[in-house]
Amino acid sequence: ELKVEQNPLFLSMQEGKNYTIYCNYSTTSDRLYWYRQDPGKSLESLFVLLSNGAVKQEGRLMASLDTKARLSTLHITAAVHDLSATYFCAVDIWTSGSRLTFGEGTQLTVNP
């Protein structure tokens, strides 16, 4: 059974600081997703990482994937309040890109 673990589960940080969220998974997969969820809202797709060594950046967020270590990271640079949300990683065990197993989520709060 595929397990996906995120840490930390709760993260409170100051604006302007950097931090990294980690996502470990237990079964071989070459496809990892990061999503953002605001309170009461659905999931917004942030990144899709499709191969070992993949790195993607959008604004203050950068995601990377190490399939050998079964680890993905979501790095936050110079955090701003608007980044406050819950972040989920999800791993796909189908090569067609579909059947997702989600991590527990990291609730991020960025304080002024």
Add this chain to the structure above:
Amino acid sequence: SAVISQKPSRDICQRGTSLTIQCQVDSQVTMMFWYRQQPGQSLTLIATANQGSEATYESGFVIDKFPISRPNLTFSTLTVSNMSPEDSSIYLCSVAGGTALTNTQYFGPGTRLTVL
């Protein structure tokens, strides 16, 4: 990307009743999925909705409790049957695999269900 709508957006239901949730996509998609998100929790896949065949259910979910229809490439329904308070959750449909989509999986706005 895909524009996904769900109906209803929220509902409050009585124990023992059933609710059917609709998911509509603005383009044809190969795969549609139904997830459950219990309060304060992560998402759990309920089933994969296959067009023209029966849905494929994940461990812990059965067709009698969560019957699914997928009549065409843009539409699916999930029914939550014989509801109990434990069924109170957000139910989300998602889609993947279509000419308008990239490699990612897109989620609908969700249906917030409360069972009394």
